[in-house]
Amino acid sequence: MPVPTSGTATMTTPTDEQILITREFDAPKRLVWRAWTTPELVTRWWSGGRGEMTHVEIDLRVGGTWRYVMLAHGEFEIAFHGTYREVVPEERIVTTEVFEGMPGPSEDAVINVVTFTEEDGRTRLDLLVQAVSKEIRDAIIDSGMEGGMQDQMDALEGLAISLA
Amino acid sequence: MARAATTADTFNAVAEPRRRQILDVLAGGERPVNDLVEELGLAQPQVSKHLRVLREVGAVDVREEGRQRLYSINGLALKPIHDWVTSYEQLWTGRFDELDAVLEELEKEEGDAGADERDSHDDDPDR
Numbered sequence: 614m615p616v617p618t619s620g621t622a623t624m625t626t627p628t629d630e631q632i633l634i635t636r637e638f639d640a641p642k643r644l645v646w647r648a649w650t651t652p653e654l655v656t657r658w659w660s661g662g663r664g665e666m667t668h669v670e671i672d673l674r675v676g677g678t679w680r681y682v683m684l685a686h687g688e689f690e691i692a693f694h695g696t697y698r699e700v701v702p703e704e705r706i707v708t709t710e711v712f713e714g715m716p717g718p719s720e721d722a723v724i725n726v727v728t729f730t731e732e733d734g735r736t737r738l739d740l741l742v743q744a745v746s747k748e749i750r751d752a753i754i755d756s757g758m759e760g761g762m763q764d765q766m767d768a769l770e771g772l773a774i775s776l777a
Numbered sequence: 778m779a780r781a782a783t784t785a786d787t788f789n790a791v792a793e794p795r796r797r798q799i800l801d802v803l804a805g806g807e808r809p810v811n812d813l814v815e816e817l818g819l820a821q822p823q824v825s826k827h828l829r830v831l832r833e834v835g836a837v838d839v840r841e842e843g844r845q846r847l848y849s850i851n852g853l854a855l856k857p858i859h860d861w862v863t864s865y866e867q868l869w870t871g872r873f874d875e876l877d878a879v880l881e882e883l884e885k886e887e888g889d890a891g892a893d894e895r896d897s898h899d900d901d902p903d904r
Binding site: 622624632634636638639640644645647648649654657658659660661662663689740753 | 787865866868869870871872873874875876877878879880881883884887
């Protein structure tokens with residue numbers, strides 16, 4: 614039985630429009646894939662402890678759609694949806710991601726590329742977030758600096774453009 | 778696509794571009810409605826309608842001064858959005874930690890379910 618180790622996620626910005634999040638899991642990739650793509654399992658991790666998943670729908674095929682809804686802290690709903698562009702079982706998922714709270718210019722302003730790589734029974738997961746512009750990318754990252762209200766509004770505005 | 782959006786929460790209230798514009802203007806300080814009408818180039822009834830939605834979710838406060846009603850932004854009400862925006866990395870860290878727990882359980886399940894099968898396999902050559 615492997616000892617569960619809580620790995621550390623690293624976040625980098627390979628280009629002006631990208632965010633790359635990498636994390637290693639102490640499990641083979643077929644299980645990481647299963648946890649990533651099975652609605653009942655996504656329900657258990659996707660909120661990251663910030664709320665309760667109220668809806669998870671996954672139609673895992675090219676052209677299929679997904680939609681996740683979380684009730685954050687029992688207060689407000691956060692919903693995302695997207696369309697799968699590439700699905701390579703246990704290897705790679707490419708999908709659009711739209712934040713429904715903020716209507717914006719296009720359905721494909723943000724593309725997520727997830728790859729699963731196994732080595733010695735462990736799995737490295739790479740999540741590449743590809744935005745159409747630096748502004749959108751920055752709005753997604755916004756690193757929690759102590760900012761004034763203007764910063765806050767800038768971030769909000771950016772997010773509005775980006776995540777929709 | 779309409780998804781039964783309600784204006785009852787801050788997220789939806791600020792989803793409307795004109796309302797975000799109002800918040801941007803108010804971010805610079807307290808303003809009477811006429812200023813907003815001018816800045817946004819909208820008719821007053823429309824501006825008032827947006828202000829009402831923003832007030833309902835507490836994103837905007839209003840006070841009377843003489844004959845004017847002055848509107849200001851309420852940062853606290855916008856905090857949930859701000860927190861969420863600014864903690865993207867922590868969000869993923871939280872998700873991955875939960876995912877660890879799910880994986881641990883899947884491995885355990887698999888171990889239990891596969892115990893018989895495994896007995897006849899190569900992981901225990903003595904058997």
